[in-house]
Amino acid sequence: MTLCLAVVIGVRDTDTIGNAYGLAVITVMFVTTCLMFLVISTVWNQNVLVAALFVVIFGSVELLYFSACIAKVHEGGWLPLLFSLIILTLMVVWQYGTSRKQVFEIENKVSFERLLSISPSLGIVRVPGIALVYSSLAATVPPTFAHFVINFPALHQILIFVTLESSMVPKVPDFDRIHVGKIGPPDFRAFWCIVRYGYKDARDSYSLETQLIEKVAEFLQSEDRDEESAIPSAVVGHAVENEVSFGGSRRRKTGSKSLGLREEVKELVDASEAGVAYMLGNTYITASESSPIMKKFAINVVYGFLRRNSRRPAIALGIPHSSLLEVGMEYYV
DSSP: OHHHHHHHHHHOOHHHHHHHHHHHHHHHHHHHHHHHHHIIIIISOOOHHHHHHHHHHHHHHHHHHHHHHHTTGGGTTHHHHHHHHHHHHHHHHHHHHHHHHHHHHHHTOBOHHHHHHHHHHHTOEEEEEEEEEEOSSTTSBOHHHHHHHHHSOEEEEEEEEEEEEEOSSSOOOGGGTEEEEEESSGGGOEEEEEEEEOTTOOOOHHHHHHHHHHHHHHHHHHHHHHHHHTOOOOOGGGHHHHHHHHHHHHHHHHHHHHHHHHHHHHHHHHHHHHOEEEEEEEEEEEOOTTSOHHHHIIIIIIIHHHHHTSOOHHHHHTOOGGGEEEEEEEEEO
């Protein structure tokens, strides 16, 4: 509304505003017609010739109006082109800054094996509770978590590394939403989870917290069943003898596995009752000193301004403020 009033007050000419409005409208109409080709051919599953015929019929008429509006660029048509250029520049800078941030995280990622190897040397203390560590890269440790562990060697009793993935479907079925795996030995108590969302799925942190804990418990139970079913069969000629000789030890081994499973599930429940913390990275990128002036301006000024005025990830994910733990880190790109 403010921008519209500024344009009207600044231009003060109905012909100029009309030329600007006409170019903007006919451009949107022509782009919509081009996109209808994809809708007809892919979404409606119609013949490509039908989609092409639609574009030719309506697009030819719109191109006539578009050519007439292009002739009025110097009489006010430059205004939407200027706004489009500004918005395009902001989008390109945001995409460039985000891609540089992702490249930095990929180059400085820490593998789970590396985390397990340095844990004893840091003297890490485990505290009660569950930590949901959000990572943009699946099956890796984010640089912010490694930065946190090195400077503050204390971890929650159970760690769950969560990666959110967007799928090109409206809704992801519940049975295919969460995939769980174990990290390291059982006593490390760490898991990775990949959570898939469709573009119509609502994201609720409390519901996700409950689902993650339930999925980890189901994973522990299924892992125990897989280990029991993986017992190799004996040679047929010695089947009875093996059953008599080793039956007692096998029962004791199975009982010890069940006892270990109950202890793991009980520890998971106790940790959830102790509290769940959400660990997010509050990162920002800065151009290195050797970077060109244009790169410094794009990263430090434009991208920094957009980042400060964008929606925070914790708010977008619906994470409660009382359970949020943000780890700040600066990336030099």
